[in-house]
Amino acid sequence: MPTSRPTPHRRSASTGAVIAVALAAGLLAPAQSASAEGTGVRIHDIQGTTRISPLAGHQVKDVPGIVTAVKAFGPARGFWFQDPNPDDNPATSEGIFVFTGSTTPAVAAGDSVLVSGTVGEYYPGGQDAGLQSVTQLTKAAWTVQSSGNALPAAVKLRPSAVPARYAPDVHGSIEKLPLKPDRYALDYFESLEGMRVSVDNAPVVGPTNPHNELWVTADPRHDRTARGGTLYGSYRDPNSARVKVASLIPFKQRPFPVANVGDELTGTTAGPLDYDNFGGYTLQATELGTLADHKLARESTRKQKNDELAVATYNLENLSPKAPQAKFDRLAGALVHNLAAPDIVALEEVQDDDGATDDGVVDAGQTLKKLTDAIAAAGGPAYQWRQINPVNDQDGGQPGGNIRTAFLFNPARVSFTDTPGGDSTTPVRVLREGGKAKLSASPGRVQPADAAWKTSRKPLAGQFTFRGKDVFVVANHFNSKGGDQGLDSRIQPPARTSEVQRNQQARIVNTFVKQLLAVDKNANVIVAGDLNDYQFSSALKTLTSGGVLTDQVGRLPKKERYGYVYQGNSQVLDHILTSRHISRPDYDIVHINAEFADQASDHDPQVLRWKP
The missing domain is CATH 3.60.10.10 (Endonuclease/exonuclease/phosphatase)
Known part of the structure; x- marks a missing residue:
């Protein structure tokens, strides 16, 4: 799959297979734990190869990773952390969100942590809304091993990486289907859930809204309108490369850009890939590109003639x-x-x-x-x-x-x-x-x-x-x-x-x-x-x-x-x-x-x- 995913750290045995065997044998049950020292649970084992974690409902212990971002505002606070040593399976995400409720977690980007907690699936808007779930850890505790570590490299969202096909057409739920990130856009984004991603020189295709969010496209040439947007022309093509951008940067430090369609976030915009019920996959920016104002003008139509x-x-x-x-x-x-x-x-x-x-x-x-x-x-x-x-x-x-x-x-x-x-x-x-x-x-x-x-x-x-x-x-x-x-x-x-x-x-x-x-x-x-x-x-x-x-x-x-x-x-x-x-x-x-x-x-x- 043509992505900029970090070089995989290969293992002689699949830790995912170890977990599967343990589950099948009844050795890993809810309220028990899987230790990183024992079964070697890592983030990609938690994320698995479908939208639903194979460990959902189970406790895990001492899962290693590097903190990549902290959400320090709102009722759903927490942090993302990511394994700097990925496996060789492009379907398994190496990042995950740790939910801490209304409490701001005492961690910082670059901290190397061991996290213990319960694996869960959170459905934005409630399960009946029909949206996808977010795999996360709750009731978490962690220890900081060291600080100031380099963050894992962000996966660059490029036109060649985002599939043109949006999702499997199954007339039902796709959440238990094996992810095919090289075939479907929704699978591609799901395989990056919680991981650092980036877009370079991203055209704005949805203006800044009152919640300080905007939409960009990672495929600047696809179905562009005459004024720089992305045209929705059929159910078959919902424009796969659209991504919402929000910001984790304190507003006083970096006000969110006020952008119109046709503007551009120049340079790099990067952060963990989240998912919510107000726009789907969202790049939670810890780094925001610079707004290039392309001076979109409001139109005026001509005056009707006397006989029109x-x-x-x-x-x-x-x-x-x-x-x-x-x-x-x-x-x-x-x-x-x-x-x-x-x-x-x-x-x-x-x-x-x-x-x-x-x-x-x-x-x-x-x-x-x-x-x-x-x-x-x-x-x-x-x-x-x-x-x-x-x-x-x-x-x-x-x-x-x-x-x-x-x-x-x-x-x-x-x-x-x-x-x-x-x-x-x-x-x-x-x-x-x-x-x-x-x-x-x-x-x-x-x-x-x-x-x-x-x-x-x-x-x-x-x-x-x-x-x-x-x-x-x-x-x-x-x-x-x-x-x-x-x-x-x-x-x-x-x-x-x-x-x-x-x-x-x-x-x-x-x-x-x-x-x-x-x-x-x-x-x-x-x-x-x-x-x-x-x-x-x-x-x-x-x-x-x-x-x-x-x-x-x-x-x-x-x-x-x-x-x-x-x-x-x-x-x-x-x-x-x-x-x-x-x-x-x-x-x-x-x-x-x-x-x-x-x-x-x-x-x-x-x-x-x-x-x-």
């Missing part, structure tokens, strides 16, 4: 009057300047007037007034809004927030057809009037009582007129991916249980569009919003089935198909789709948020321009 209708969608990320005025000002400035004041905007995550306070308030008039006032103050149009209050606590999202979709529109450019009858529970119907389609209520909700919308936002349909032409817009916010297993789950392929509901939601919206087109095959229909799924997902295939809608994402150059960045993957969640009669539209995802550490929202907005 501009329709945008923007997820405002839990906007309520309790948000700082600075957030309203930034969202407003983006709508006016970066999006060039679209004629119609489908908004998502508009909260009620008291935000996350769960007291029965459902109206969002104050939220929308504060936003439109900020838009006017930024030099934008005097937008009006239309929306329907949800039933209290029935639409999911942040508890008490009552998020919903809403429309903004510029009355100087476009008219809204107000048709009474729309409320939180009455479904909008498609009517025929003079051979043309018409909504029974505008605004109106699409099948709000259907079980597909349980604890999820209901689509909002509105009828607009632009230059004498009717345009039907459906604003959407499909259910989230909450509950899905992560890409790095021990279940492979990971379960995407939330897809079931999104497929049901997509079918309802697809049927509604078909109803409009059945009345008028030339109806101008735009479906927009945060669909919480990828352009290659089953939900989008359901939504576009029958050729009634075209997902405009697919018309962009491949390197531009993203508007959200999650764990180092630049991906698509928001969409604008159009009916057949809308020909040759101009579509743009405007990158102003997702790639940046400083965000007004975690979503990029997008806009479509079209001449009716």
